[in-house]
Amino acid sequence: MSVLFSELLVPGWADEKIGLDAVTGTYSDGSSFNLPCHTADPEMYFSEDDLAVAEAKSLCGGCPVRAQCLEGALSRKEPAGVWGGELFEDGRVIARKRKAGRPTASEVAEREREAA
Numbered sequence: 001m002s003v004l005f006s007e008l009l010v011p012g013w014a015d016e017k018i019g020l021d022a023v024t025g026t027y028s029d030g031s032s033f034n035l036p037c038h039t040a041d042p043e044m045y046f047s048e049d050d051l052a053v054a055e056a057k058s059l060c061g062g063c064p065v066r067a068q069c070l071e072g073a074l075s076r077k078e079p080a081g082v083w084g085g086e087l088f089e090d091g092r093v094i095a096r097k098r099k100a101g102r103p104t105a106s107e108v109a110e111r112e113r114e115a116a
Ligand code: SF4
Pocket: 035, 036, 037, 038, 059, 060, 063, 064, 065, 066, 067, 069, 070, 082, 083, 084, 085
């Protein structure tokens, strides 16, 4: 299953689509936490700008449910966005977004290795 960006704007999407109700709540001392991606600009998590993506990844670094989020994104083969501190494209983790134009020779070689 994947989540479309437009679905992020639907109230309750997290509970319904990816079960975040299971990973949000309170710490044992009773204090509650907010997910960084719920309080920051969501565009940052789906930005084409490397700096914005880096900032989103950085915010994930302090997230109390990072591991669960990453595991879920991997299992859903997320098509895009920053999840669990990693950038996804076509269901796999990538180091950075490829810019428009031809892929570099090393990118072609990497994709061929992955396809083999
Ligand atoms: S790890 Fe997941 S839940 Fe936490 S801030 Fe990042 S995207 Fe949001």
